[in-house]
Amino acid sequence: MLPSSSTRLLAASRLHALTTSRIRGLATVSAANPAHSYKVVVIGGGSAGMAVTAQLALDALFRKGTRKDILMIDPSDVHYYQPLWTFVGAGLKQMKESERPMGQLVPKQAEWLKDRVSRIDPAANIVTTGSNRQIKYEYLVVAPGIKLDFEKIPGLVESLGKDGVTSNYAVQSVEKTSEFLKAFKGGNAIFTQPATPIKCAGAPQKIAYLAEELFRTRGLRPQTNVRFHTGMGKIFAIDKYAAPLTEICASRNIAVHLFSNLIALRPDAKQAVFRDVSPTASAGKETIVDYDFIHVTPPMSAPPFIRQSGLGNADGWVDVDKETTQHVKYPNVYALGDASSLPTSKTAAAAAAESAVTTHNLLRAIKNGTGPAAAYGGYTSCPLITGKGKLILAEFSGYTGKPQETFFYDQSKESALSYALTANIIPSLYWEGQVKGLWKGPGVVRRITNPFDS
Numbered sequence: 234m235l236p237s238s239s240t241r242l243l244a245a246s247r248l249h250a251l252t253t254s255r256i257r258g259l260a261t262v263s264a265a266n267p268a269h270s271y272k273v274v275v276i277g278g279g280s281a282g283m284a285v286t287a288q289l290a291l292d293a294l295f296r297k298g299t300r301k302d303i304l305m306i307d308p309s310d311v312h313y314y315q316p317l318w319t320f321v322g323a324g325l326k327q328m329k330e331s332e333r334p335m336g337q338l339v340p341k342q343a344e345w346l347k348d349r350v351s352r353i354d355p356a357a358n359i360v361t362t363g364s365n366r367q368i369k370y371e372y373l374v375v376a377p378g379i380k381l382d383f384e385k386i387p388g389l390v391e392s393l394g395k396d397g398v399t400s401n402y403a404v405q406s407v408e409k410t411s412e413f414l415k416a417f418k419g420g421n422a423i424f425t426q427p428a429t430p431i432k433c434a435g436a437p438q439k440i441a442y443l444a445e446e447l448f449r450t451r452g453l454r455p456q457t458n459v460r461f462h463t464g465m466g467k468i469f470a471i472d473k474y475a476a477p478l479t480e481i482c483a484s485r486n487i488a489v490h491l492f493s494n495l496i497a498l499r500p501d502a503k504q505a506v507f508r509d510v511s512p513t514a515s516a517g518k519e520t521i522v523d524y525d526f527i528h529v530t531p532p533m534s535a536p537p538f539i540r541q542s543g544l545g546n547a548d549g550w551v552d553v554d555k556e557t558t559q560h561v562k563y564p565n566v567y568a569l570g571d572a573s574s575l576p577t578s579k580t581a582a583a584a585a586a587e588s589a590v591t592t593h594n595l596l597r598a599i600k601n602g603t604g605p606a607a608a609y610g611g612y613t614s615c616p617l618i619t620g621k622g623k624l625i626l627a628e629f630s631g632y633t634g635k636p637q638e639t640f641f642y643d644q645s646k647e648s649a650l651s652y653a654l655t656a657n658i659i660p661s662l663y664w665e666g667q668v669k670g671l672w673k674g675p676g677v678v679r680r681i682t683n684p685f686d687s
C-alpha cells in the first residue's frame with residue numbers, strides 16, 4: 234500500500250458522503266437486474282470508459298430503453314482528470330479540481346457497479362468481480378487503465394511521500410510534490426521516466442520544467458542541480474517537439490540523461506540507482522546519484538487480469554484492431570484507453586478520439602448496421618508545460634508520427650495561448666464534454682481552426 238495523507242483521506246470521505254446515495258441507489262446488481270445480464274458492460278469508468286458509457290447513453294437505442302442495459306464497473310468512488318495532476322504537483326491548481334464523485338458522472342441510462350473486475354471469460358461472455366459477482370454481457374468494453382508498478386523499484390513504496398520522494402502519478406502523493414518543492418532548499422533535484430510504456434509520456438519532464446522555474450524564482454538555482462533521467466533514448470518521441478524541448482533543457486541547464494533507468498532507491502542514504510539501458514558497450518553500468526528531491530515516474534504495465542482472461546497480446550494489452558478498436562479474437566469485445574493495444578501514446582486526449590470510434594462501431598454491431606465502420610488514426614496529444622504560462626502543445630498521430638495540430642500556429646513553439654487552453658479550456662471540455670459523451674477530440678474543430686493543416 235502507498236502511504237496516504239490525511240488530506241487525501243478527508244477528500245475521500247467527503248466524496249464518499251457525496252456518492253453514497255448513488256451507490257445505495259444501485260445497491261446490488263441483482264436488485265436492478267435479476268438476471269445479472271446486460272447488453273453492454275464497460276470495465277472502468279475513467280477517461281476512456283466514462284466517455285463510451287456516456288456516448289452510449291446518449292444514443293436513441295439506450296435513451297428510450299426502459300430496462301437498464303449498460304453496466305459500468307469501477308471500484309473507485311472518485312473519477313480523476315489526471316492531466317491536472319502536473320499543475321497540482323507544481324502548486325498551480327488544487328487537487329479537488331481534478332476530482333468528481335463517480336456517481337455524479339454516471340448517466341442515468343447506465344448502472345454503476347462499485348467493484349473490481351478480476352476475470353473475464355470471453356468464451357462464455359461473463360465478467361467476474363472481486364466480490365465474486367458474475368455478470369453476463371452481450372458486448373464488452375474493456376477500459377481499466379494502466380497498472381502503476383511502484384513495487385518494481387526497490388525502496389520506492391516505503392519512501393513515497395516522505396523525505397523528498399514523490400510522484401504525480403500516484404493520487405496519494407500528487408500534493409506531496411508541491412509540498413516538497415516548496416520546502417526544497419537546494420541540492421540535487423531528480424526527475425525520472427522509466428523504460429516501459431507509460432501514460433502521458435510528457436508528464437515526467439513537465440514537472441521538471443515547472444520545478445526548475447520555481448527554483449529560479451526562489452533564488453535557489455545556483456545551488457541546485459536539475460537532472461532528468463529517462464530510460465528512453467529520446468526526450469520525446471516526435472522530432473518536431475523533441476527539438477525545442479532539447480533546446481529548453483540546454484538553455485535552462487537541465488541535465489538530460491538518456492537510457493538511464495531508475496532501478497532502486499536507497500532512502501536511508503537518499504540515493505537513487507540508475508542502470509544504463511542503452512544499446513552500447515556501457516549497457517548495464519550502474520550509477521548512484523544523491524538526491525534531495527526526486528520525482529519518480531514508476532514503471533507501468535497492463536492490468537494482469539487481461540492476460541489471465543486470454544484477451545491480451547504478447548505484452549498483456551487488450552489485443553484490438555488498431556483502427557476499429559474491436560478485439561482481434563472476440564468480436565463482441567472492444568477496448569480503448571491505456572489498457573488497450575492501440576499503438577499510440579496513452580493519453581486522455583487519445584481516449585477521447587478512441588471513444589468515438591469504439592462507440593460508433595459498437596452501436597453499429599448492436600444494430601446490425603451496414604454503414605462503414607469508424608477508424609481511429611492514432612490521434613493523441615501531450616501538452617508539454619515548460620513554465621507558468623508557457624506550453625508546447627504536441628498533437629500527433631501515434632500511428633504515423635506526423636503532427637496533427639488543431640491550430641494554425643506552430644504548436645511546437647512555447648505559447649501562452651497553448652498554456653491557457655490546457656490550464657482552463659481543456660479541463661472544461663473534459664468535464665462538460667468528454668465525460669458527458671459530447672467531446673470526442675478536436676477532429677471536427679481542426680477543420681475550421683487549421684483548415685490547411687499548417
Ligand SMILES: Cc1cc2nc3c(=O)[nH]c(=O)nc-3n(C[C@H](O)[C@H](O)[C@H](O)COP(=O)(O)OP(=O)(O)OC[C@H]3O[C@@H](n4cnc5c(N)ncnc54)[C@H](O)[C@@H]3O)c2cc1C
Nearest residue numbers: 277279280281315316350377378433570571579580581582
Ligand atoms: C501526472 C499525469 C499527467 C497526465 N497528463 C495528461 C495530459 O496532459 N493530457 C492527456 O491527455 N493525458 C494525460 N495523462 C494521461 C491520462 O490521464 C490517461 O491516459 C487517461 O486517464 C487514460 O484513460 P483510461 O480510462 O484508459 O484510464 P484511467 O483514466 O486511469 O481510468 C481507469 C479506470 O478503471 C478503473 N479500474 C482499474 N482497474 C479496474 C478493474 N479491475 N475493474 C474495474 N475498473 C477498474 C479505475 O478505477 C479507473 O477509474 C496524465 C496522467 C498523469 C498520471
